[in-house]
Amino acid sequence: MVHGEVWTLKELFVYPNEYIYWSIQIVMYPFMTGLVAGAFVLSSLYHVFGIKQLKEMARFALVFSFALLFAAPMPIVLHLQFPFRGINVFMTPHFTSAIAAFGIVFFTYGAIVASELWFLYRKHFVEIALPLKQKQDKSLFEWIKFLIFCALTLGEYNIDEESLKRDEKAIKILAGLGIPVACFLHGYAGFIFGSVKANALWMTPLMPVIFIMSAIVSGIALCMLTYIVTMEIRKLIFARKKTPYQVFQSKEEIKGVEINVIQMTARYLLFFLIFAISLELLDLIFRGYTAVKSWDVLRSVIYGKDFIDIFILQYGIGNLVPFILFLMPGLTIRRAVLGVILVLFGVFMMRWNVVIGGQAFSLSFAGYMHYHMPIIPHDWDTFKEGLGGALSIFIMPFVLFWIISKLFPVFEYKESH
Amino acid sequence: MINRRDFLKNTVKGIAGITLSLSAIEIIDPQKIFADKTDKSKVRWVFLVDTYKCVGCGFCVKACKQENEIPYDANVTRTWVERYVITKDGKFFADTPKGARDGFITGKIDLGQGKFQDIKKEDIDKAFFVPKLCNQCENPPCVQVCPVGATYQAPDGVVLVDRKWCIGCGYCIMGCPYGVRFFHPVYHTAEKCNFCYHRITKGLKTACVQACPFGARQIGNIKDPNDPVTKIIMTERVGILKEEYGTKPQVYYIGLDKEVK
Numbered sequence: 068m069v070h071g072e073v074w075t076l077k078e079l080f081v082y083p084n085e086y087i088y089w090s091i092q093i094v095m096y097p098f099m100t101g102l103v104a105g106a107f108v109l110s111s112l113y114h115v116f117g118i119k120q121l122k123e124m125a126r127f128a129l130v131f132s133f134a135l136l137f138a139a140p141m142p143i144v145l146h147l148q149f150p151f152r153g154i155n156v157f158m159t160p161h162f163t164s165a166i167a168a169f170g171i172v173f174f175t176y177g178a179i180v181a182s183e184l185w186f187l188y189r190k191h192f193v194e195i196a197l198p199l200k201q202k203q204d205k206s207l208f209e210w211i212k213f214l215i216f217c218a219l220t221l222g223e224y225n226i227d228e229e230s231l232k233r234d235e236k237a238i239k240i241l242a243g244l245g246i247p248v249a250c251f252l253h254g255y256a257g258f259i260f261g262s263v264k265a266n267a268l269w270m271t272p273l274m275p276v277i278f279i280m281s282a283i284v285s286g287i288a289l290c291m292l293t294y295i296v297t298m299e300i301r302k303l304i305f306a307r308k309k310t311p312y313q314v315f316q317s318k319e320e321i322k323g324v325e326i327n328v329i330q331m332t333a334r335y336l337l338f339f340l341i342f343a344i345s346l347e348l349l350d351l352i353f354r355g356y357t358a359v360k361s362w363d364v365l366r367s368v369i370y371g372k373d374f375i376d377i378f379i380l381q382y383g384i385g386n387l388v389p390f391i392l393f394l395m396p397g398l399t400i401r402r403a404v405l406g407v408i409l410v411l412f413g414v415f416m417m418r419w420n421v422v423i424g425g426q427a428f429s430l431s432f433a434g435y436m437h438y439h440m441p442i443i444p445h446d447w448d449t450f451k452e453g454l455g456g457a458l459s460i461f462i463m464p465f466v467l468f469w470i471i472s473k474l475f476p477v478f479e480y481k482e483s484h
Numbered sequence: 485m486i487n488r489r490d491f492l493k494n495t496v497k498g499i500a501g502i503t504l505s506l507s508a509i510e511i512i513d514p515q516k517i518f519a520d521k522t523d524k525s526k527v528r529w530v531f532l533v534d535t536y537k538c539v540g541c542g543f544c545v546k547a548c549k550q551e552n553e554i555p556y557d558a559n560v561t562r563t564w565v566e567r568y569v570i571t572k573d574g575k576f577f578a579d580t581p582k583g584a585r586d587g588f589i590t591g592k593i594d595l596g597q598g599k600f601q602d603i604k605k606e607d608i609d610k611a612f613f614v615p616k617l618c619n620q621c622e623n624p625p626c627v628q629v630c631p632v633g634a635t636y637q638a639p640d641g642v643v644l645v646d647r648k649w650c651i652g653c654g655y656c657i658m659g660c661p662y663g664v665r666f667f668h669p670v671y672h673t674a675e676k677c678n679f680c681y682h683r684i685t686k687g688l689k690t691a692c693v694q695a696c697p698f699g700a701r702q703i704g705n706i707k708d709p710n711d712p713v714t715k716i717i718m719t720e721r722v723g724i725l726k727e728e729y730g731t732k733p734q735v736y737y738i739g740l741d742k743e744v745k
Contacts, residue, residue: 072559078597079595089654161630167632263629
């Protein structure tokens with residue numbers, strides 16, 4: 068069987084070699100990098116622009132962005148016919164290709180996030196490593212812990228007032244530097260699609276900007292969701308223990324902080340959502356107005372074959388409903404949860420409609436292709452390019468976050484900066 | 485014992501040293517010098533299709549599949565033939581069942597998903613066949629988008645794929661406006677027509693040219709003014725496919741129609 072044949076249904080006149088070659092993993096790729104970039108921009112809003120209300124969220128968003136960072140390139144690797152040859156991109160990068168610079172952009176961004184995290188948590192590492200260093204006859208567990216945290220300090224144990232102040236400065240610089248790089252990382256994902264001149268739906272210079280805006284929207288939404296989930300868990304723990312838990316004194320205090328943070332963040336979510344929708348609609352209107360050669364087939368896809376995916380699922384349920392939910396006064400946690408889930412769904416559908424929708428019509432402009440995502444896999448190919456592969460990719464950052472938050476405590480850590 | 489300052493200093497020096505010497509290799513790349521001398525080579529392969537002569541027998545597709553080891557029953561092919569039918573009421577139909585590997589054995593138009601459209605002979609205004617293959621573009625988008633340089637243009641204009649280096653990302657498949665690329669069912673790397681490079685470089689014709697009983701397909705060297713293909717391209721009215729993409733395709737057609745996709 069030819070790659071792509073299993074999940075492609077052809078209708079009318081389609082060239083013989085055309086299949087849906089870029090499937091669910093390529094939908095996941097911009098979705099995941101979008102979350103990375105969005106989470107980082109959210110954390111930078113506090114560090115750079117000093118939006119105090121986002122203080123609690125900023126630290127959390129940064130750690131989460133770091134966890135997402137590892138998951139972001141996975142869809143591409145899984146999608147490759149030769150995953151182990153992926154390294155070739157670093158060995159012989161062919162810079163006329165938009166994908167070739169991925170490694171450089173990705174690692175630059177990774178280095179910025181990692182160093183920002185290090186400056187943010189340096190004090191924490193030292194506070195754990197120092198007592199362990201002085202302690203005699205350490206147990207095996209303590210030895211391992213000591214080695215990890217000793218390595219994480221990078222040999223720098225100085226945590227006096229002055230050096231912490233310098234840390235703060237470094238964080239501010241890195242966060243500022245990170246914003247353009249994060250936007251570049253994701254705008255660049257948009258460029259990968261926008262620069263394909265063979266694809267009538269993808270080719271638009273607006274693509275990178277649309278991608279950045281929806282990325283920030285999805286990043287903020289995911290941070291809000293994960294934040295709510297962690298806060299709810301803490302409330303549960305608090306209710307069970309009935310004693311002051313960590314920095315909080317009462318359940319009501321957690322509740323107050325939680326709703327405050329969520330309401331504040333929701334405003335930024337709305338702000339970027341408006342930008343994202345405006346740009347997408349501009350693109351659509353422009354295509355209809357100029358009506359070049361490809362418009363006939365695009366119109367039949369946008370208003371016909373993909374109508375439900377685009378106008379009901381993406382714009383309706385994914386954009387309009389959460390927009391109203393957030394605009395209504397007196398935002399509650401429950402409403403926020405529903406809103407952010409819908410926003411995430413909307414952004415996912417936007418990626419889907421770009422990637423799959425862009426392949427829904429033939430290059431002949433006289434035929435269509437339908438994508439049937441493999442649900443039950445019967446071989447490795449249908450697993451990784453099916454529901455299983457997509458879900459694994461989606462779960463990955465949460466597992467990573469859980470592991471990483473052991474080293475970089477998001478909540479337990481008392482404020483230093 | 486080396487202190488940190490010295491360590492850092494030496495590291496910087498080391499990296500600078502290595503980079504400098506590597507860049508020297510780049511400056512005197514022997515391959516480039518060689519290529520510069522041979523670039524004035526007298527060959528630029530082009531293809532000429534006379535659609536008036538094509539009857540849609542599909543011998544070219546069969547020959548290509550066998551010559552280039554594309555699994556016979558796989559639904560991908562390096563070259564194919566399209567059938568266009570325009571009816572008296574202005575309707576347009578086109579199909580290419582299995583890339584016309586077995587020719588067009590029925591008058592019914594393949595609409596995909598097992599549906600067929602029967603068209604009465606008296607309803608047809610015009611009908612014709614158009615063979616397709618890689619256009620070996622002068623400005624190939626597939627070469628531009630390959631992230632690892634596994635697909636490249638030879639000095640004689642033919643675009644080739646390195647099966648040992650291709651990572652299988654599919655970007656070139658997406659980048660080609662003509663839909664000539666696919667993943668090889670056995671090697672799983674990007675695959676396309678290369679004008680039977682192993683044959684033309686030895687003075688032979690391509691498998692499809694040789695298999696065509698009507699002379700609808702011809703290959704030639706545009707840099708040779710005495711080549712019969714060059715003469716036709718230079719003196720007669722020929723068309724190219726999808727000019728608007730700026731790819732400068734090098735497969736020329738006699739008798740193209742506005743309906744050809």
